[in-house]
Amino acid sequence: MTDNFIGSLKNLWTSHNSLLCVGLDPNLSLLPPHLSERDDAVFEFCTAIIDATHDLVCAYKPQIAYFADTAKEEQLRAVIEYVKNKYPHIPIILDAKRGDIGSTASMYAHEAFDRFKADAVTINPYMGQDSAQPFLDRADKGVVVLCRTSNAGGAEFQDLLVGGAPLYERVARNVFEHWNKNDNCALVVGATNPKQMERVRSLVGDMPFLVPGVGAQGGDVAALLKAGLTEAKSGLVINSSRGIIFSSVEEDYAQKAREAAIALRDEINLYR
């Protein structure tokens, strides 16, 4: 880590030559069977993946739900600590999609940044800027706001027209114009609709996008690069979770994850 989240991304986009983010979704039912009996299976699995891919990524994105469903918060904390100790230059985006009123949002910010020591967290914009403020105030941390998500249901409200443009564009505009006083905001923009990504890119300069939906969700790499790259040929944090971490459920799972990460990093770089 440099002194802030977005600075760290910029460093790794260049020094690792990578826009790839590996999503850590350690679904217990999908872990390699030889691990599943261990109490520390989730920690072991995640850190083996990290050791096998650390030179290939610009970030890791642990999804808190896969730890919280079975009371494994302590292993999440330990995974992040492991990265901070061994690979301190790699930022951690805690995918938590938090959002609540001010006093409660302060607690959530504390959870993400002080308890778990994440470098960035995903948040939901529905409750407005005051619900985001305790996160935004942490200038060294990244605040990754849901804009246009990659799931089918993303259209239900995000695509509704407000003043002639879809709601997700309004979210992008407000984040860019009002929420980003500390230059620490990023947006979640799914890979599944490049036209939407192109439009959002035109609104927010070189603000980083966290991009889900490549791989398992079917997003097209060439199209999303064309739509989302900044002038500096970066600006994207392209996440793949299942497509990388569950490449094998044998003892070679970490090596297979490395191979999948190399393949996706290289495919991405082909179109940069």
Added chain:
Amino acid sequence: MTDNFIGSLKNLWTSHNSLLCVGLDPNLSLLPPHLSERDDAVFEFCTAIIDATHDLVCAYKPQIAYFADTAKEEQLRAVIEYVKNKYPHIPIILDAKRGDIGSTASMYAHEAFDRFKADAVTINPYMGQDSAQPFLDRADKGVVVLCRTSNAGGAEFQDLLVGGAPLYERVARNVFEHWNKNDNCALVVGATNPKQMERVRSLVGDMPFLVPGVGAQGGDVAALLKAGLTEAKSGLVINSSRGIIFSSVEEDYAQKAREAAIALRDEINLYR
């Protein structure tokens, strides 16, 4: 609890003659000083409040952020277990405002309903129905969807006009018409704007509203009752957190919470 969340609410609206929900926000920095040294301060505080108010409420609403910020999930689980054992007729609404894509939402539903054994959970609608489906599929559980929140920032996106009506009305309509196949949905509608509540009530029949914003946030009880009551003079779960639980920071805190709960319950009933 009866066999489902909304059935339990209906029972207590009548048998306890109460629309009051006590919000359990055990902010460590606000707890009575004589408790704050104890490892189980949060559990002790919450269960004392519960013992002092159980006959006055239609629900309890623990806010998970106040447990998660300092790794007290086990105390949250224990508080809910305490209610399930001692007061099994009282439903627990876990205020978590979750929302994510399908596979992750399944994990969050598991967290709320199986790990913590809550009877209902608050969720954020921004990602659309598929993000809510794993919650909606739990027919015995309640799914409380953010509609119009009580914070100042709630207006930023929720009040934007889509097709001539504000976004929060579209959320209410979609939940009522499409999400509520199991009759297990409720809506968060803040107390701070009775006109908005009246409008939402006109759209969704007798769907329950979880109503934040009374007390500390300044909502007017008479106006919100007029706006939100159903024909059966119920349909509201009116939450007060700080206004009740932090009525005293002395050793009499539970008794003072009881007095505050009686006062608010009675004020509410004055206008039913």
